[in-house]
Amino acid sequence: MKQVIQSVCCLVILLLPAAATVCAQTAPLSLETCQELARQNYPLVKQHALIARSRDYAVQHISKGYLPQVSVSGQASYQSEVTQIPIQLPGVNIPVLSKDQYKLYGELTQTIFDGGVIRQQKEAQSAAAMMEEQQLEVECYRIEEQVNQLFFGILLVDEQLRQHALLRDDIRLGLGKAQAAVANGTAFRSSADVLQAELLKAGQRTTELQAARKAYLGMLGLFINRELGAQTVLLRPPAPSPAPEIKRPELQLYDYRSSNLDVQGKLLTARNLPKLNFFLQGGYGRPALNMLSNDFETYYVGGLRLHIPISGLYTLRKDRAMLDISREQIAVQRENFLFHTSITLTQQDAEIARLHELLASDDEIISLRGRVKTTAAAQLEHGVINASDYLREVNAEDNARQSKILHEIQLLMAQYNRQVTTGK
Numbered sequence: 001m002k003q004v005i006q007s008v009c010c011l012v013i014l015l016l017p018a019a020a021t022v023c024a025q026t027a028p029l030s031l032e033t034c035q036e037l038a039r040q041n042y043p044l045v046k047q048h049a050l051i052a053r054s055r056d057y058a059v060q061h062i063s064k065g066y067l068p069q070v071s072v073s074g075q076a077s078y079q080s081e082v083t084q085i086p087i088q089l090p091g092v093n094i095p096v097l098s099k100d101q102y103k104l105y106g107e108l109t110q111t112i113f114d115g116g117v118i119r120q121q122k123e124a125q126s127a128a129a130m131m132e133e134q135q136l137e138v139e140c141y142r143i144e145e146q147v148n149q150l151f152f153g154i155l156l157v158d159e160q161l162r163q164h165a166l167l168r169d170d171i172r173l174g175l176g177k178a179q180a181a182v183a184n185g186t187a188f189r190s191s192a193d194v195l196q197a198e199l200l201k202a203g204q205r206t207t208e209l210q211a212a213r214k215a216y217l218g219m220l221g222l223f224i225n226r227e228l229g230a231q232t233v234l235l236r237p238p239a240p241s242p243a244p245e246i247k248r249p250e251l252q253l254y255d256y257r258s259s260n261l262d263v264q265g266k267l268l269t270a271r272n273l274p275k276l277n278f279f280l281q282g283g284y285g286r287p288a289l290n291m292l293s294n295d296f297e298t299y300y301v302g303g304l305r306l307h308i309p310i311s312g313l314y315t316l317r318k319d320r321a322m323l324d325i326s327r328e329q330i331a332v333q334r335e336n337f338l339f340h341t342s343i344t345l346t347q348q349d350a351e352i353a354r355l356h357e358l359l360a361s362d363d364e365i366i367s368l369r370g371r372v373k374t375t376a377a378a379q380l381e382h383g384v385i386n387a388s389d390y391l392r393e394v395n396a397e398d399n400a401r402q403s404k405i406l407h408e409i410q411l412l413m414a415q416y417n418r419q420v421t422t423g424k
Contacts, residue, residue: 028233031151031416037224038147039140047136055129062125065118066111074104083291095294097287102296105283112304115273120266127260134253141249143223145420150220152413154234157213159405164206167398170373171199174390177381191387198391239412240419246341247423254334261323261330268319272312277305341421348418355411362404369397 039045082097111118175195182192210230217228280302288297376393379385 028235029228030235031148031237034151034220034224035144035147037226038143041223041225042140042143044136044139048133051129051132051136055125058125059122062118062121065114065121069109069111070106071109072104072106076100076102095292097291097294101286103283103285105281105285107279107281109305110278111275112278113274113276114270115275116270117267117275120263120270124260124263124267127256127263131253131256131260134249134256137249138253141420141423145417147220147223148413148416148420150216150223151234152409152416154213154216154220155236155412156406156409157209157216158234159409160402161206161209161213163398163401163405164202164209166401167394168199168202168206170377170394170397171195171202171391174377174380174387174394175199177377178387181381181383194387194391237412237416240415242415243419243422243424245422246338246345248337248341248421249423250337251334251423254330254337257330258327261326265320265323268316268323272309272316275307275309277307279303279305344421345418348414348421351414352411352418355407355414358407359404359411362400362407366397366400366404369393369400373397 078100080099082099084096175192178192178195182189214230217230217232221228280300282298282300284296284298286296287293288299289301290297373393373396376385376390380387380390
């Protein structure tokens, strides 16, 4: 007995991982989970890290403008004339410069005041990265509607499969009564054949729905990077609360574009401010600083260098005018986006109201059709009507139930599409 208990325990331990795997595979999926997984596995998401790295590298590169800048230059030249002293003094030998001259020197420049150019360049780079990030967010946001289409498509197929199971039960019920009537000699064999054919037809429709569900699951699995089998269960989401205002990522993108233009305006101002640098130059050449010496010598010179970019003022007003035009264009694009989004919301609100009205009468229609079907089943049993009459009533109730299922899923889908339109 003890050995048997030990064997059972070992078997349970071995089966636990497999059971856990099965549970993990059959865990219900919510719409929110699917949307989050779709965003995580969307190929464009990889650009987030690339944008951040590019921004960091660019900012680091710009920051090096604060470091001393070193350059090395060289020159070898030959000139047709050189400077000469046009006098001759007795006993004095005035050297004549060589026409071939050489110079090799290095210069170190340290920025003291750059008008804020480096700081504004860093801000401009950060603003550009924020625009890229938000543009990527806009692209990723669009996949939510595609996920909604697939998710609610699967929910609709699931409800249709449940309704088809009820339809087959009703047909089997009628078939049983028809077969009993045929056995009792109160009905023709054709009555049972009609119901049998309709049962096979319902089975074919079930096969088609299962194939459609498999295809939808395959596409949804590609979005969320998971293997979704026939056992996958989707949770019907609750009706979302309507958003009071539009909060789409496109609006944030327009804001970032406007902010970027503000940074560009500050950069224009900084580039036209005076610049002050410290410089130190040292070299070796002939002639050096002493123009009367014809020998190779070392030399150095240092000091402050002031640069006032007067020429930039020629185009400053036009550059600012172009920035103002760009701001107006962004404002028009934002207004146009809100206008078309409002039109879409109006259409979606009308569709939601229509579906609410249809659902209000669906239950009553189903109740009436159900009573007629029940009566038809009793009439079929007593030979008052034939199988075709019974099937007509069964199909009428099935159509009523299918309409309600369609309206329910369409309403949920319209509500979530409205949520996508307004933004979260």
